Amino acid sequence: MNVFHIAYKSLKQRALASSLTGLSVALGIALMVTVLVLHATMTRMFSQSASGYDLIVGPKGSKLQLVLNTIYRVSQPIENLPYRYYQQLRRDPRVEVAIPFALGDVTQQGGFPIVGTTPEYFTVEYVPGRRFRGNGPNLSRPFDAIIGSLVARRNGWNKGDQISLVHGGVADDVHDQKFTVVSVLEPTGTPNDKTVFVHIEGFWRLAGHEKPLDEAIERYRQFFGEDPRPEELGLATATGRPERGESAEQRAEHDGHGAGHGDDGEQGEQGEQREQREQGEHGEHGEHGEHGPIPDIQKEVTAVLVRVRSMTLVPQIEAEINEGVQAQAVNPIREIRWLLENIVGNVRTLSVVLTALIVIVSGISILVSIYNSMSERRREIAIMRALGASRRTVFGIILAESTLLCFGGGLAGVVLGHGMVFAAAPIIEARSGYLVDPFAFDWVELILLPALLLLATLVGFLPGVTAYRTDVAKALAE
Amino acid sequence: MSEMQKPSGGAGGVRGDSDDAGRPAVGSSAASRPGSQGEGAAGGAGRGDPSSAAVELRGVRKAYVEPDGSVLPVLDIERFVLARGEQVVLLGASGCGKTTLLNVISGITSADAGQVRVDGVDLARLPEAARDRFRADRIGMVFQTFNLLPAFTALENVLLGMSFSGRRADVREARRLLERVGLGRRLEHRPGQLSVGEQQRVAVARALVKRPAVLLADEPTASVDVANQQRILDLLRDVCREHDVALLLVTHSPEVAAQFERVERLESFNRAVAPAGATR
Numbered sequence A: 001m002n003v004f005h006i007a008y009k010s011l012k013q014r015a016l017a018s019s020l021t022g023l024s025v026a027l028g029i030a031l032m033v034t035v036l037v038l039h040a041t042m043t044r045m046f047s048q049s050a051s052g053y054d055l056i057v058g059p060k061g062s063k064l065q066l067v068l069n070t071i072y073r074v075s076q077p078i079e080n081l082p083y084r085y086y087q088q089l090r091r092d093p094r095v096e097v098a099i100p101f102a103l104g105d106v107t108q109q110g111g112f113p114i115v116g117t118t119p120e121y122f123t124v125e126y127v128p129g130r131r132f133r134g135n136g137p138n139l140s141r142p143f144d145a146i147i148g149s150l151v152a153r154r155n156g157w158n159k160g161d162q163i164s165l166v167h168g169g170v171a172d173d174v175h176d177q178k179f180t181v182v183s184v185l186e187p188t189g190t191p192n193d194k195t196v197f198v199h200i201e202g203f204w205r206l207a208g209h210e211k212p213l214d215e216a217i218e219r220y221r222q223f224f225g226e227d228p229r230p231e232e233l234g235l236a237t238a239t240g241r242p243e244r245g246e247s248a249e250q251r252a253e254h255d256g257h258g259a260g261h262g263d264d265g266e267q268g269e270q271g272e273q274r275e276q277r278e279q280g281e282h283g284e285h286g287e288h289g290e291h292g293p294i295p296d297i298q299k300e301v302t303a304v305l306v307r308v309r310s311m312t313l314v315p316q317i318e319a320e321i322n323e324g325v326q327a328q329a330v331n332p333i334r335e336i337r338w339l340l341e342n343i344v345g346n347v348r349t350l351s352v353v354l355t356a357l358i359v360i361v362s363g364i365s366i367l368v369s370i371y372n373s374m375s376e377r378r379r380e381i382a383i384m385r386a387l388g389a390s391r392r393t394v395f396g397i398i399l400a401e402s403t404l405l406c407f408g409g410g411l412a413g414v415v416l417g418h419g420m421v422f423a424a425a426p427i428i429e430a431r432s433g434y435l436v437d438p439f440a441f442d443w444v445e446l447i448l449l450p451a452l453l454l455l456a457t458l459v460g461f462l463p464g465v466t467a468y469r470t471d472v473a474k475a476l477a478e
Numbered sequence B: 001m002s003e004m005q006k007p008s009g010g011a012g013g014v015r016g017d018s019d020d021a022g023r024p025a026v027g028s029s030a031a032s033r034p035g036s037q038g039e040g041a042a043g044g045a046g047r048g049d050p051s052s053a054a055v056e057l058r059g060v061r062k063a064y065v066e067p068d069g070s071v072l073p074v075l076d077i078e079r080f081v082l083a084r085g086e087q088v089v090l091l092g093a094s095g096c097g098k099t100t101l102l103n104v105i106s107g108i109t110s111a112d113a114g115q116v117r118v119d120g121v122d123l124a125r126l127p128e129a130a131r132d133r134f135r136a137d138r139i140g141m142v143f144q145t146f147n148l149l150p151a152f153t154a155l156e157n158v159l160l161g162m163s164f165s166g167r168r169a170d171v172r173e174a175r176r177l178l179e180r181v182g183l184g185r186r187l188e189h190r191p192g193q194l195s196v197g198e199q200q201r202v203a204v205a206r207a208l209v210k211r212p213a214v215l216l217a218d219e220p221t222a223s224v225d226v227a228n229q230q231r232i233l234d235l236l237r238d239v240c241r242e243h244d245v246a247l248l249l250v251t252h253s254p255e256v257a258a259q260f261e262r263v264e265r266l267e268s269f270n271r272a273v274a275p276a277g278a279t280r
């Protein structure tokens, strides 16, 4: 029989107190593990999904909010940029990819965020080395939609389903225009999984999404310091205008199925023909307040995702954009790192400290429990000494007791913690749209082992010393 | 105090010798012969040295400092010898220092002065940890009550008797001894499930399982009825004889004392017995 065996026996003897104190350690550790797992999941997701683009361009305002809107699709966008601003960016020879995002709506069912964008978004890598894969074609018609895997799973949607949008997140303001799911994306582990992508052209045509003409002109003047060109004011239906044909969305429309080959869409007339055809198809929506194509001047984008041809150009472009008074460019990686370090990291530190305090409190409960048992165990200790146990041995037995409680509780806590996350993962996913890996492992979990050992030592020390100091002759005489 | 010095001198050794002679089991009478011989060999004598006595005290003194600061001398023994395998009963008034003497022999309490040789080793010169280790190896103890650890079964309690010596626990020997004390069917019982008499028998088995040189028993039959008292006493004596273990047994019972060939009154060889002690 070794020290641990003896310690185990004496813990078993006090089964209730032992299991309660062990349980309190387990709960503390479980909480700590939960915090760590959730944080690990969050960090991985944040840092992964931020890395696909060099710059995010949006209206002036909070940089963080711009990134949160655009990449994580949380929080409401405040302002928009004129369509022409996006066109200018796109034409910049230093820019490799510029993807417009129009944000603000959510799905009627489940409240998933809507992103109006161009088909190009699905043809480029969303993070380095990874492209979207779906079970259907790319966006081609204005009222096409592509949905993330989580949306599909949660809402039970698949190709061919019709979906309704709620304007600006106001519950009862449902757009009459329905969108048709053309493809479901495979899971990416990014916020794209919880997003519904619609063709930006269709997004603009929804009631309330076009900027009122007078406001639009006013802002155009502020932005560009000149009056809008006539072709930007006119509707595309009546007169064939070359500029109209050059708009990115239309080119994208033509590219639709053949996802991502070249931008040489100088096929304006074809585009217009097609647009007119669609107008015919969806004509009835006009009566319910939805539009056909709207003038460029009234089109807006919430943000533009930009990938630059060379990393060395990033600071230059960023500076240029930020010099202007209307727009700002944000390096999403820098912003996310800031967020992770200063907010998420602090929250994590705080939570870890709080849970560590809980563990320490449960450690103290172990101390109290063992210490209380010491007075009634004086004779037992004296008998062991009489049997030849040294002072160090009886000290070791008490230390082994606290170690068993701390480790037993700790081990149970680790299992319980991961189990708790496992059980809570669907709820967290439903509420936040974040995919949680219950078995995500944080390196901090590794220091739990030595930390628990330290705790066990601290907690076992005082009662251990009491055992060490036991006056054997006196205790035997009692 | 001075009148006490007279009988104390070599009392132990002399009487021990004569009693031993009659018992073949303790055959090695050389060991119990004059202390001078033992003393000569004792210097380097280690465990199991057949020439050394089981217990030999020389010039042992022990005093307690009372809470009020005064010093209370409890033991002052010029010489006390217990031969190998010898069985001795120790009598004495309450408070005269019998338990203290046993504790000094077991090394639980350290003597203020003198030599405490057990199985040839002078415990007084050993550091505490070494004394503990020696006790684990060579000294068995049985107390009046509550000898057992409540969390352990009878068998485990006996195994505990071997746990602190560094030797491998011998489960077969533990079972055998429990069977020997009539508890072969109580191996898995906890102390709470055993009668007091049964608990004492487990304690006897536990004290003997390590094959000690000496078994120190402090009023082992004081808390059991007469029938059990005799049974435990017989058991103790028989098993000690079988295993060639010296027995030093403290009792207040004249019936118990009457059964022993050698009976010592502590007051007869302890010069420290103060008037205060006598009044208790």
Ligand SMILES: Nc1ncnc2c1ncn2[C@@H]1O[C@H](COP(=O)(O)OP(=O)(O)OP(=O)(O)O)[C@@H](O)[C@H]1O
Binding pocket: A474, B064, B065, B066, B072, B074, B092, B093, B094, B095, B096, B097, B098, B099, B100, B101, B277
């Ligand atoms: N730790 C101690 N501090 C001070 N005095 C002590 C201590 N231990 C024992 N004594 C005193 O030493 C004396 C001898 O005690 P001891 O227990 O050896 O007596 P005893 O002969 O075993 O008595 P009893 O027959 O009642 O068990 C007593 O007067 C006791 O009060």
Ligand SMILES: [Mg+2]
Binding pocket: B098, B099, B100, B218
């Ligand atoms: Mg006593």
